[in-house]
Every structure is written in C-alpha cells, then in structure tokens.
Amino acid sequence: MKRLPALASADRAVDRVLAGRLSAALARPAAQQPCWPDAERAGAVIGLLHNAEPIVAPEETARLHTRLAAVARGEAFLLQGGDCAETFAGNTEPHLRANLGVLERMGEVLAGAAGRPVVKIARMAGQFAKPRSNTVDARGLPVYRGDIVNSPECTAAARTPDPHRMLMAYAHAAGAMDLVRKFCAEGVEAPQPALAGARRAPGEPRFGEAGRPPRPTEIFVSHELLLLDYERAVLWADSGAPEPRLSSGLAHFLWIGDRTRQLDGAHIAFAELLANPIGLKLGPGCTPEEVVEYVRRLDPHRTPGRLTLVSRMGHARVRELLPPIVEKVTASGHEVIWQCDPMHGNTRTSGNGYKTRHFDHVVAELAGFFAVHRQLGTHPGGIHVEVTGEDVTECLGGAAGIAEADLPDRYTTACDPRLNAGQSVELAAAVAKLLS
Numbered sequence: 217m218k219r220l221p222a223l224a225s226a227d228r229a230v231d232r233v234l235a236g237r238l239s240a241a242l243a244r245p246a247a248q249q250p251c252w253p254d255a256e257r258a259g260a261v262i263g264l265l266h267n268a269e270p271i272v273a274p275e276e277t278a279r280l281h282t283r284l285a286a287v288a289r290g291e292a293f294l295l296q297g298g299d300c301a302e303t304f305a306g307n308t309e310p311h312l313r314a315n316l317g318v319l320e321r322m323g324e325v326l327a328g329a330a331g332r333p334v335v336k337i338a339r340m341a342g343q344f345a346k347p348r349s350n351t352v353d354a355r356g357l358p359v360y361r362g363d364i365v366n367s368p369e370c371t372a373a374a375r376t377p378d379p380h381r382m383l384m385a386y387a388h389a390a391g392a393m394d395l396v397r398k399f400c401a402e403g404v405e406a407p408q409p410a411l412a413g414a415r416r417a418p419g420e421p422r423f424g425e426a427g428r429p430p431r432p433t434e435i436f437v438s439h440e441l442l443l444l445d446y447e448r449a450v451l452w453a454d455s456g457a458p459e460p461r462l463s464s465g466l467a468h469f470l471w472i473g474d475r476t477r478q479l480d481g482a483h484i485a486f487a488e489l490l491a492n493p494i495g496l497k498l499g500p501g502c503t504p505e506e507v508v509e510y511v512r513r514l515d516p517h518r519t520p521g522r523l524t525l526v527s528r529m530g531h532a533r534v535r536e537l538l539p540p541i542v543e544k545v546t547a548s549g550h551e552v553i554w555q556c557d558p559m560h561g562n563t564r565t566s567g568n569g570y571k572t573r574h575f576d577h578v579v580a581e582l583a584g585f586f587a588v589h590r591q592l593g594t595h596p597g598g599i600h601v602e603v604t605g606e607d608v609t610e611c612l613g614g615a616a617g618i619a620e621a622d623l624p625d626r627y628t629t630a631c632d633p634r635l636n637a638g639q640s641v642e643l644a645a646a647v648a649k650l651l652s
C-alpha cells in the first residue's frame with residue numbers, strides 16, 4: 217500500500233486550505249450525532265484515531281471510481297449489499313465469509329443476465345453507526361445507535377454513548393478488511409463451464425472441486441457516512457485532479473443516509489470535500505429541486521461515477537416519485553448512477569411485533585425502478601440491499617415462504633431485517649429477469 221501524507225488534524229494539516237474547509241464543514245449542524253458524556257475523553261479518542269493506519273488505499277478507491285464511471289455509462293451494473301448494522305460480536309470470519317459469498321453469488325447471477333461486469337461493494341468493514349427515527353426507545357432509554365456508539369442492551373449504562381467504541385470499531389473494521397482482501401485473493405470458483413480434461417501447465421492455478429480454477433474477485437467496502445467524529449479522523453490529503461480533496465482511509469465508498477442529507481448540514485459539506493465516490497439516499501420526502509442541488513454540490517466537475525443516487529421510495533410510490541427526480545437530473549446534464557434500495561421504503565411491523573419486509577414488496581419496488589428508467593431512457597444502474605449469507609428469518613416471503621410465525625426462529629439483526637441467503641439469490645434472479 218502506497219502511503220500518502222495524512223491530514224493528521226486541522227492544526228497539523230499538510231494542506232491548510234483543505235483543513236480550513238474541513239473545519240467549516242464540521243462546524244455546520246450535524247444530525248444524528250451522539251452526545252458523548254465526556255467531551256475530553258471523546259477528544260482523546262479522536263486524537264488516537266488521527267494516528268491510525270488507513271484501512272483502504274487511495275489507489276483502490278481510485279479503481280472503484282473507474283469501475284463506477286462504467287456503471288454510470290450503462291456498461292456495468294452495481295451490486296451493493298450486506299448487514300444493516302455490523303456488530304462487534306458478529307465480526308467473525310464465518311459471518312464475513314457468508315456475506316461476501318452471497319454477494320459473490322448474487323453478482324454471478326446478475327452478470328450472467330446483464331452480460332456486463334458487476335461491480336460489488338459490501339456494506340462491511342465499518343458499517344457500525346445507525347441513524348434512528350427516535351432519540352429514545354419505548355422504555356425511555358437513549359436509543360441504540362450502532363456498536364460504534366453504544367450497546368443495544370436495555371440498561372442506561374449500556375446505552376450511554378462511549379467514545380472508546382470508535383477505537384473498537386476501527387480495529388474491527390481493519391480486521392474485516394484483512395478478511396475481505398484474503399477472500400478476494402483466494403478467489404472463488406469460476407462460473408464458466410468446467411475445463412474438464414484440460415491439462416494444467418506447471419505453475420497454473422490448481423483446479424477446485426468442480427474442476428475449475430478459482431479466480432480472484434474484487435469487492436470494495438462501504439458504510440454510511442454518519443458518525444463525523446469517526447469519519448473525520450482518518451483522512452488522506454489527495455492533491456489529485458480535478459481539485460485537491462480528502463480521501464477517506466476508512467472505506468472506498470461512503471453514502472449519506474436519508475436522515476442526514478440536509479443541504480445546510482455537515483454531512484453534505486463533508487462529502488463535498490471527499491475524493492471518494494459518494495452515495496446519497498433519497499426517501500419519499502425528497503424533492504426534485506433538492507436533488508438538483510445535491511448533484512450540483514456533490515458532482516461539481518460532472519464526473520461520471522462520482523455520485524450514486526439511491527432511491528428508496530417504497531414499492532407503492534416509486535413509479536410516482538422517481539420520474540420527476542430522474543427528469544430533473546437528466547436535464548441538469550450530470551451523469552449519476554441510479555441505484556435502487558428496495559429495502560428501506562418497505563419496512564413494516566409484523567403482527568407479532570417484528571420489524572420486517574416482504575420479499576414481494578422488495579421485488580415490486582425494483583420492478584417500478586426498472587420501469588421508470590426504461591420509460592425515461594436512463595440506466596437502472598444498480599441495487600443496494602440488506603442481505604446476509606446466513607439462514608436468518610427476518611424478511612417475509614420468498615420461495616421458502618417465511619411467514620410471520622417464523623420470524624422469531626432466527627431473527628438476529630442488530631437493526632433492520634435482511635434477506636437471507638436463499639432470498640438474496642432469489643432476488644438476484646428476479647433482478648436478472650428485469651435486466652434481460
């Protein structure tokens with residue numbers, strides 16, 4: 217990994233201009249931030265993180281940018297997925313491998329149907345912070361904001377934000393990234409027809425179980441750009457074109473959530489400074505006028521692949537709400553990636569009290585998303601989904617027919633319900649149909 221000079225902190229800045237712009241961005245109002253009980257302790261943790269090694273390399277992020285430019289042009293498809301919330305306890309090799317494996321399988325199904333490469337981005341190695349609709353839960357306790365902030369246990373002590381958790385999150389993310397690299401380098405079984413009988417030259421890769429050589433794969437990592445005390449701590453100064461920016465050392469791709477996209481807020485201002493490709497979630501409350509402002513701010517140089525707009529309108533409203541947004545952006549001339557998150561607009565509470573989503577609603581939103589883009593002549597560029605390779609029972613429906621009564625069996629998510637391995641591959645097959 218090639219080292220670039222780190223922008224260690226505003227006062228030890230290698231680039232005064234960037235440091236000044238960073239301070240100005242962070243001085244803006246920031247939604248969804250924890251109130252650390254001890255500001256001094258939080259400051260000490262941020263100081264330690266400033267000296268932390270980056271988890272991702274800037275040249276990897278640049279490579280993702282190139283891949284995403286192809287997606288924006290309609291030459292590749294983007295698959296992003298993983299846990300809603302990663303947890304420290306769940307940061308195990310079997311869990312990470314299961315999630316990478318299901319992403320890989322979904323990618324194969326999609327690539328086969330699209331006849332185009334699939335760019336894969338995991339929600340992994342840092343997806344530890346959660347935005348929440350309420351600040352307190354039903355018991356009156358501060359709400360769980362992800363393992364990077366507090367613990368889900370129902371005690372006042374557990375729910376008190378603890379800045380030390382940012383160090384733990386960093387360590388877990390670094391460990392997860394090591395595993396991602398290993399998984400990609402080891403390679404996966406090639407999906408092409410078996411080369412049965414082919415002779416292996418000395419030094420050629422060994423053949424796998426099905427008689428096929430494993431091929432290396434490429435998976436990037438992403439998380440929600442939410443907890444600014446964490447995100448601000450590991451940045452590289454990137455003097456590259458088209459303007460000097462900051463490159464996050466914590467993820468290749470960062471997205472802004474639907475609850476933190478205020479135009480005058482800190483998250484948008486922070487993202488403006490980043491060299492990384494950026495995602496932006498657009499919920500049903502988002503207006504076409506706002507979106508035009510987002511593309512102007514976040515894609516000032518009109519760089520294909522720089523900005524991914526992630527619509528999550530819900531299956532019932534996507535056909536009504538998405539077209540005016542797409543039309544306005546197209547008229548603006550910016551080449552964004554249109555990605556559909558068919559999960560977050562379709563969340564409901566089951567009769568027996570579980571936060572869930574129905575497989576059919578997920579597919580219905582995707583069908584609406586594809587129909588809108590087909591009609592407007594724009595590229596349906598990708599999907600963003602909450603999935604796990606584990607056999608959980610969190611979302612309803614699918615071929616296994618998960619019913620409300622099944623939800624308690626293996627409902628293990630720390631936040632939102634995920635499609636399980638079977639439902640995920642089924643979903644990829646449904647999207648493959650929409651693609652072909």
Ligand code: PEP
Nearest residue numbers: 300473474475497528560
């Ligand atoms: C999420 O992706 O887990 C999330 C909170 O999404 P949104 O911001 O779209 O609600």
Ligand code: MN
Nearest residue numbers: 300602631632
């Ligand atoms: Mn979620």
